[in-house]
Amino acid sequence: MPEHFTARYLIETPLDPRKVAEVMAGEQSCGTFTRVSGETDALRERARAEVLSVEELAPAATPSLSNAWLTRQNIGGPWRRARVTIRFPAANVGVNLPTLAAVVAGNLFDLGEVTGLRLEEVLLPPAWREAFQLPRQGLAGTRRLTGVESGPLVGSIIKPNVGLSAADTAALVRTLCEAGLDFIKDDEISADPLHAPLAERIPAVMAEVRRHQDRTGKHVMVAFNITDETDAMRRHADLVAREGGSCVMVSLNWCGFSAVETLRRHTDLALHGHRNGYGALSRHELLGISFQAYQALWRLAGVDHMHVHGLAGKFAQTDDEVVQSARDCVTPMAATVDDRVMPAFSSGQWAGTVPVTWRATGHADLLFMSGGGIMAHPDGPAAGVASIREAWDAVLRGESLEDAAAEHPALHAALRKFGAAAR
Template identity: 75%
Template sequence: MTASDRFQASYLIETPLDPALVAEVMAGEQSCGTFTRVEGETDDLRARARATVTEIVELPPADQPSLPNAWLRRKRVHGPYRRARVTIAFPVVNVGANLPTLASVVAGNLYDLGEVTGLRLEQITLPATYRGRFDKPKHGIAGTRRLTGVSKGALVGSIIKPNVGLDAEETAALVARLCAAGVDFIKDDEISADPDHAPLARRIPAVLTAIKRHQDATGKHVMMAFNITDETDAMRRHADLIVQHGGSCAMVSLNWCGFSAVTTLRRSTDLALHGHRNGFGAISRHPLLGIGFQAYQALWRLAGVDHMHVHGLQGKFAQENDEVVGSARDCVRPLAEGCDDRVLPAFSSGQSAATVQATFDAIGHADLLFMAGGGIMAHPGGPAAGVTSIRQAWDAVTSGIALDHASREHPELRQALATFGQSA
């Protein structure tokens, strides 16, 4: 079996047992085996269907287990708790082009194995031929730039605030104000989808009328990501409504819709799909449990999303800056050789002109969506000055000019640094 016939998954594991033994258990559990060899599990079958361990790198052990484990307790097995990075290769033929099954193979029951006191899926590596069997972003970075008319530099966006409570007409008025301020992108909050006070059936036409009016006056199409998170048929209906009224983007709360629904949505619409990761912390914050962002975004890119949230540097959430940086880099790294399937990393969470320097220094490029709520709406000069300050900051850093130096010539940037810089 060649490399193109297998995909790989890498894990961080913790166990009081021999990591090599545990890795073999993992490989068997997620392919043709179980805790013991069974009737029908011939050598020929194992040769074509069994996963294989390709690498084990042992790390320093821990004195205490990261997670409780009744199986080990019953067997009176104690520490030290050995840690290792394990890579397993799985036969492509076991899965086919089936995203929910792929996810269950690389994760699934592994989290419940009695042999481990910690397990985290960290990376998925796919051969190009296998990656080609799944959906790709219909727009990604290049397509989003075409739709918004932003050929270079960071795309500047904002979020509807208040999060909920505005009716359709009030939302449209706020969108018109943000369009006039000069944003490239606006999105609903993840908790505002189809509420009684602003149902999508009213909000979509009202908001897109405001966007069309702005486009007619300026030639600028502002991309609006309507949160259509719902059951699959409702999402498809709402996506059709967005298209009917001239919109270009829909937002989906990925974790709560699931791979099947998002894949179906992708195949039924040409809209850009803005993937919101809310809930990701529940499966990622513990260092020895869940899924790391590289593996997470790889799976969702196979569903065909165009944008992925990565949070923001120096933001209001719990992630370390290094994790945000790594997530953004994952988004712009092709999943397989020769495949242009990059997605637009979406920065948000406490962002303003004051966080631009740190973002650019860490990322090194401007192929990203930089969203600010308070950083735009709370700027002392008003929303237009907030947007201008962010653009001034990005122009400066991409030209190699320090923000404090650029702020001497740009009052909007100077005000933003004075107002928001204390949290930077």
């Protein structure tokens, strides 16, 4: 067991940031707001967290968040901001992911001393990371299962989100398989609805996947949304495996670390981690959890894919945040095993967002998912898939989409339908 792990925070406070950092270290290790009986010097030496650095930044004119404790103390601004790095004893946690999360992202958000606090980074010793769950498939396994040796995996989402019967869903999957996709996923809001229960939907969909594989040799990875309580997720994962499937999807925030860890131990299927709800944890610059810290914790649960949203997409994240999120996913955390996970780009993606994705990431170890860009292509879904593949081929050759479109009708039609490529 390594001795320590580290977390970095952004804080806002009207108090001395160095004193607040010490409060944070004490609160999340062996201390409280005052020295207590039994808190010996020897215990503090062994179990107390240590403040490594406090870097003060420019202050804010107004507090980011309200704070009743400061109001009761009649304490006002200026509202000082600082980056704080704290080192925690690993022995306080052991190999216990929910407790690790409670240490780095627990009561700190409720501290009376702060008007803003954000967990920005979690850094684990590589050897300790290997004591937690590892991806069973990750980048290499996902490529092997889908037969995509290089380049991006092209995927889509089943739409309409809800309302389709099991038979309707299977028919749509047949169309998407024939269109040439590598990956198909359920929407996050469609898990086990009464009109298309998983017990019916999984066999119906996988029958189409198997028929397609028999005809073409291509296994299309389908991420069935099995989000539920733990026992139900295990049952549904078993059904996917029996039907020859290769992937299941879980809504990470609503299942929780323990359930996802249990599912990871139970199955070798690829776990597609959907982050819906993450915006509530991240959108305020002085509250919540950055994606680096978020993905680090969820990778300890053993997921194989992580959503990062998309460039020039429909959601609120900046392109810089999306790019950094994708880089985080493919940054190794372990020392002797490949624990990288597949970043999943989605939200408003189409052939025209390929160039910015390539320029920003510089690699194609990613899942590029498109809904409307495929299904709404004027020449049909197969042309929609072709347009995305043509766009990727062009950028990998160093060619503009406009030049490539002159020789590729599907790409030409996509640009005509959806507009110019994103810049």
